[in-house]
Amino acid sequence: MPENIRRSAVITGGWLLGLIWALPILYALWAAFHPSAYTTDFDLKAPLTLHNFARAWVAAPFARYFLNTVILVIGIMVAQFVICTLAAFALARWPFRGSGILFGLILVQLMVTPDVLIVENYQTLHMLGLIDTLTGIGIPYVASAFGIFLLRQAFKTIPKELDDAARIEGATTLQTILRVYLPLARPVYVAYGLVSISYHWNNFLWPLIVTNSVSARPLTVGLQVFASVDQGIDWSVICAAALMTSAPLMILFLVFQRAFIQSFLRAGIR
Amino acid sequence: MATRTARRLNMHVQGWLLVLPAVVLLAAFTHVPVVETFIGSIFSTPQAGHPAHFIGIQRYGDMAADPIFWQALTNNLLYALITVPVSIGLALAMAIWVSGRIPGRALLRLAFFMPTILPMIAAANIWLFFYTPGYGLLDQVAHLFGFGSTNWLGDTSTALPSLMAVTIWKESGFFMIFFLAALQQVPPDLYEAARIENATRWQVFARITWPLVMPTTLFVAINALINAFRIVDQVIAMTGGGPNNATSLLLFYIYQVAFSFWDTGYAAALSTVLLIVLAVVALGQFFLLDRRIHYR
Numbered sequence: 001m002p003e004n005i006r007r008s009a010v011i012t013g014g015w016l017l018g019l020i021w022a023l024p025i026l027y028a029l030w031a032a033f034h035p036s037a038y039t040t041d042f043d044l045k046a047p048l049t050l051h052n053f054a055r056a057w058v059a060a061p062f063a064r065y066f067l068n069t070v071i072l073v074i075g076i077m078v079a080q081f082v083i084c085t086l087a088a089f090a091l092a093r094w095p096f097r098g099s100g101i102l103f104g105l106i107l108v109q110l111m112v113t114p115d116v117l118i119v120e121n122y123q124t125l126h127m128l129g130l131i132d133t134l135t136g137i138g139i140p141y142v143a144s145a146f147g148i149f150l151l152r153q154a155f156k157t158i159p160k161e162l163d164d165a166a167r168i169e170g171a172t173t174l175q176t177i178l179r180v181y182l183p184l185a186r187p188v189y190v191a192y193g194l195v196s197i198s199y200h201w202n203n204f205l206w207p208l209i210v211t212n213s214v215s216a217r218p219l220t221v222g223l224q225v226f227a228s229v230d231q232g233i234d235w236s237v238i239c240a241a242a243l244m245t246s247a248p249l250m251i252l253f254l255v256f257q258r259a260f261i262q263s264f265l266r267a268g269i270r
Numbered sequence: 271m272a273t274r275t276a277r278r279l280n281m282h283v284q285g286w287l288l289v290l291p292a293v294v295l296l297a298a299f300t301h302v303p304v305v306e307t308f309i310g311s312i313f314s315t316p317q318a319g320h321p322a323h324f325i326g327i328q329r330y331g332d333m334a335a336d337p338i339f340w341q342a343l344t345n346n347l348l349y350a351l352i353t354v355p356v357s358i359g360l361a362l363a364m365a366i367w368v369s370g371r372i373p374g375r376a377l378l379r380l381a382f383f384m385p386t387i388l389p390m391i392a393a394a395n396i397w398l399f400f401y402t403p404g405y406g407l408l409d410q411v412a413h414l415f416g417f418g419s420t421n422w423l424g425d426t427s428t429a430l431p432s433l434m435a436v437t438i439w440k441e442s443g444f445f446m447i448f449f450l451a452a453l454q455q456v457p458p459d460l461y462e463a464a465r466i467e468n469a470t471r472w473q474v475f476a477r478i479t480w481p482l483v484m485p486t487t488l489f490v491a492i493n494a495l496i497n498a499f500r501i502v503d504q505v506i507a508m509t510g511g512g513p514n515n516a517t518s519l520l521l522f523y524i525y526q527v528a529f530s531f532w533d534t535g536y537a538a539a540l541s542t543v544l545l546i547v548l549a550v551v552a553l554g555q556f557f558l559l560d561r562r563i564h565y566r
Contacts, residue, residue: 006471014367014378017360021439022381025388027407028396087292096285102293109300111552116500116521116544119528119537120303120310143295173284202389204503205521209529220391224507227395235399242392253387261383261447 032240039236052240056226059237061214062244065222068134072207072218073200076138077193080147084192087143088151089177093163103152109145115206122209132216137207141200147192150266154188155181191263194256201249219245304545310538329539339540341515342523345430349519350498353437358490360442362483365449366475383443390440394507397436398423401508423509426516433517436504441497445490452486453479492555499547520544 031039032053038046056062090096091103114121121140122131130136158181166176182189204220211217217225223245227238253260286293311329316322333339368379385393400406401422409419422432456478464474502521505511511518511526518526524544528537 010367010370010471011372014372015374017364017367018378018381021385021443023407024393024396024400024439025384027400031399083291083295087289090285090288094281094285094288096282099285099289102289105301106292106296108304109296111496111548112300112304112545113500114299115502116548117300117303117307117541118525119534119541120306121299122528123534124298124303139295140299143292143299145296148292173288198387202391204389204391205506205525208506209525220389223389223395224391227398227507235402238395239399242395246388246392249389250384250387257380260387264386264444265447265451 028239028243031236032243034236036234036236052236053244056237056241056244060222060226060241062219062222062226062241064214065217065219065245068216068222069201069218069220072134072138073197075134076141076200077196079138079142080144080192080196081189083143084147084151085177085182087148088155089173089181091148092152092155093160106145106148109143110149114140115203118206118209121206125210131210132212133210134216136210137216137218138200140206144196147196150188150192151185154185158184188266190259191266194260194263197252198249198260307538307541307545310535311542313535315533315535329536332536333539333543338515338518338523342518342520343543345517346499346501346519348430349434349437349501350495352431353434353441354491354494354498356434357438357441357445357494358487360438361445361490362449362487364442364446365453366479368446369450369453379446382446385440386444388440390503391507393436393440394504397439397504398508401432423517424513426513429509429513429516433504433508436508437498437501441494445494448486448490449483452483456482488558492551492558495551496548499544499551520547 030042033048033050034046035049035051087106091099091106125131125136125139128136130139162180162184163176166180171179202220203218204224207218208221208224211221214222223241226241312324312326313322314320314325364382368375368382372378400408403409403421403424404419406422408422412418412420420428422428460478460482461474464478469477500521501519502525505517505519505522506525509517511522520540521544524537524540527533527540
């Protein structure tokens with residue numbers, strides 16, 4: 001076979017796979033932006049409409065779900081930044097007894113994530129009176145082994161001299177962290193933040209177990225309740241709701257594509 | 271001398287104070303629950319007037335006689351053994367396509383990666399529509415080729431593979447980015463040398479690309495394996511474990527036993543098994559990755 005034919009075969013194969021991969025999302029877009037009558041009728045002259053989104057929006061308290069998810073995702077991220085920064089700083093730069101063993105124990109959480117321990121963690125939350133609260137959804141994830149590991153790596157690459165210089169000028173430990181470590185590790189915080197946001201925006205099992213009312217339910221759980229109970233089988237409305245709940249993340253991704261991919265790469269290498 | 275000791279002590283105390291919030295939370299939601307899960311599995315569940323008492327391995331005996339447990343375990347192993355290699359193979363192919371000179375590569379990369387960003391619950395609902403018997407896209411395509419309708423998620427023989435397809439669709443693009451990074455590390459003069467020697471595409475892949483991305487493949491495989499044993503979202507959203515437990519997976523069965531049947535003791539025993547599976551994978555990672563594969 002001549003080389004140019006082989007090359008076109010390879011290119012065609014790539015695009016065919018790409019098309020198959022894009023199909024479910026394109027199909028959902030089609031269904032969501034056209035009247036129900038055209039859900040499976042691919043008439044290019046079919047009228048466009050936002051009616052399905054409007055129907056989904058009023059059929060379930062999506063506004064509340066959005067608010068819950070946004071508060072949850074930002075709350076978890078901020079709390080993770082604070083707690084993981086302190087721990088990572090101590091493990092990277094503070095020689096204290098038992099730090100080696102402690103680090104090993106922390107890494108256990110990379111494997112045993114809180115969603116594997118739903119039975120016991122649910123009982124703990126019950127004891128703390130945190131069932132059906134946003135705090136309850138977030139608290140098991142706040143001390144993240146992954147965050148501690150990532151920030152510790154980053155802090156270790158920061159020259160010790162900068163740290164010493166800050167201390168000679170009379171900075172306290174917290175001031176040193178804020179003035180030296182935080183700014184220099186900024187890219188790592190961005191990466192970790194993006195990974196954390198997308199993880200918790202998508203997280204489902206734990207919020208499903210912990211919540212039982214609209215007041216704390218995040219988008220994923222809200223969408224599931226909506227699709228399984230509130231709605232008959234109007235696929236155009238369900239597709240609209242599915243796209244609506246993913247839209248902020250997808251837009252965030254499209255805008256920060258490079259940063260996102262870099263973050264996932266950084267995050268994957270644990 | 272005394273002040274120096276005091277200062278030393280102060281240093282250790284300060285170190286522990288810095289890690290204290292993280293340690294307390296990690297212990298409360300990871301380490302203590304692991305121990306409690308095991309203890310909960312060998313003690314009876316306390317009820318009003320009946321404190322917990324030791325029952326030994328009774329629940330594990332029940333588990334060995336529980337056909338649904340065996341089905342969930344088998345399903346999960348099958349799920350891992352099929353989705354992990356297929357996703358990795360596709361991810362590597364995607365990475366090679368996207369890193370080559372293919373027209374519209376940015377768009378192609380986006381098509382491959384987009385499913386990763388979508389929440390699994392949203393993806394599951396879109397795929398539900400895809401799989402709808404008679405009406406969904408899959409059956410419409412089947413009709414074009416003269417096939418009848420298939421109840422993809424309602425038939426015990428097609429339900430699990432249908433869920434696997436969703437997982438493969440969603441994960442391949444994620445793994446692709448790791449291979450993309452690995453491919454960038456391959457020295458270009460190796461490809462140059464292969465070109466001079468008139469090597470075929472297959473030879474280039476088998477002799478250069480595949481051995482050099484091997485560490486990435488291992489790393490991705492381990493992570494994919496861990497994920498495969500924590501899959502639950504699409505089961506809840508698409509099949510509820512049915513039909514007839516054909517799509518029940520370990521974590522889903524734990525969820526069902528704990529929160530639908532409210533048998534926390536049995537759920538604890540099942541969780542212990544899941545923890546052991548995860549520990550085995552972790553040990554595998556330790557030994558495999560520590561042996562390190564060198565090709566230079």
